[in-house]
Amino acid sequence: MRFDPPEIEKDPYEDLTPLQKKTRKAAIWFAFIGVYVWAIKILFL
Known part of the structure; x- marks a missing residue:
């Protein structure tokens, strides 16, 4: 019985331009x- 090494998934966000990275962040x-604001509003108002 042979075990194949697991394939490493490629990071989908690796190839983004700097602007796309900033926009995503x-x-x-x-x-x-x-x-966070929504949770505070629900809890305290």
């Missing part, structure tokens, strides 16, 4: 802050 932060 900004979108992640925006979503994170948005969820």
Whole structure:
């Protein structure tokens, strides 16, 4: 019985341009802050 080595998945975000990387990072932060504000609003208001 032979075991094949697992294929290493390529990072889909590796080939982005610097602008796309900045935009992606900004979108992640925006979503994170948005969820945080929404949770605070639900809990305390």
